[in-house]
């Protein structure tokens with residue numbers, strides 16, 4: 001297939017630029033390793049576990065019944081404030097933190113456009129998680145059976161009643177204390193166990209198509225978050241708002257805006273309007289992977305069986321579980337062969353960089369690697385690189401290998417700089433670096449991609465760095481002079497930084513020549 005250029009750069013939107021700048025500011029405060037915006041999914045898991053652990057403690061003391069529910073929570077809050085009260089507050093504030101983290105995670109994936117193509121799966125299961133987590137939180141407020149619970153449950157019933165599926169008016173069941181049975185409280189309590197179990201199941205599905213998902217934030221981040229939640233718990237303990245008495249209107253109430261934001265809306269809008277908003281938003285979010293326009297994905301990876309030795313390196317490096325192994329089908333003496341699961345592939349090309357056969361410098365003609373991106377074949381990349389190298393006129397000559405998701409490396413092209421930009425920097429087979437240096441086509445090689453811990457394709461930067469330090473196959477061989485290789489990790493907003501690093505690299509190459 002003909003190939004004219006390797007680069008598929010899309011200009012970042014203003015929102016993307018703003019996000020990268022915000023992340024840059026947080027990098028300066030926390031460092032790349034602990035930037036909370038780089039760990040939102042993992043933080044979501046962490047807050048959820050905190051909610052489960054603190055919830056299990058409260059549950060051990062919780063009693064079901066019209067007076068018992070309220071008094072058992074009061075007992076924990078006041079009589080056992082030093083543990084039960086703290087656990088209750090931790091349960092509430094970790095739940096709030098979970099909502100904030102989840103919304104930020106959603107927003108970040110949205111801004112980065114990581115909801116299209118194969119990512120529809122994580123995206124739509126994420127939308128379902130939104131509903132379940134909000135439902136679990138609202139249900140949690142009913143457990144306390146205070147005035148807020150009374151207001152919330154009556155308003156919810158009025159909202160649900162609008163649906164044409166209920167034969168009897170739902171709010172009738174809550175007009176007096178006498179109509180509420182212990183079974184009703186047992187049901188609320190049962191829901192508060194069942195919905196979190198459903199969330200656990202859905203979380204497992206959510207990350208099913210992601211290899212090596214990061215589900216635990218780094219320890220200092222965990223400790224910092226826990227400490228903050230405990231401090232808030234001590235300074236502003238979670239309290240009930242007086243026992244529910246169904247015959248008396250609850251009056252003015254304090255509201256948890258993270259979970260109960262819909263209720264003030266229900267006070268002003270009709271149930272039908274709120275249903276339209278909730279379902280409309282859910283439909284819009286859920287269908288986004290199919291309706292939103294944006295960067296078009298290039299054709300997915302393809303295996304060339306005659307060049308595949310079944311070594312599994314592509315399986316190990318694919319961040320999306322999109323390459324699997326199966327028994328050999330072509331009679332060659334290898335036991336297995338790689339297969340691309342097309343619907344999971346995001347066309348990052350990382351598998352091409354991992355393939356030991358991706359070395360187009362051994363033979364000139366008809367070269368095909370074991371795994372290829374059909375629109376960016378490895379032989380075509382070689383031609384692009386050689387054409388750009390042939391234009392170099394000034395010394396020191398530098399070859400820049402860049403990434404389409406990071407700082408726009410093509411801006412660096414000049415009489416002394418050749419550039420090859422790839423869908424992900426980890427698509428680069430080490431053989432390209434060795435060839436450019438060892439055949440003396442250039443004096444130095446600069447490799448650039450997304451900021452550390454923030455690879456657009458999750459693992460590309462990690463794998464590239466490990467290949468360069470020979471910690472991961474395919475390794476950059478020792479004959480490639482490390483002094484002539486520089487790695488610079490720079491996002492789409494870091495072009496200035498990348499340019500400065502290039503200048504500094506140029507100076508060090510000049511010094512090398514003189515020494």
Ligand code: HEM
Pocket residue numbers: 040041042043044045048098102105106109114115119122123124125126127129130133203206207210212213214215456457458
């Ligand atoms: C409590 C709720 C959630 C938790 C704990 C959670 C957790 C995670 C984790 C751990 C990952 C893998 C991150 C990695 O290792 O690269 C992930 C990926 C993802 N999540 Fe969530 N998530 C939640 C909700 C959501 C929501 C509401 C959405 C959007 C509607 C969403 C969209 C995504 C997408 C699109 C990915 C895939 C990113 C990629 O392919 O690079 N998640 N999530």
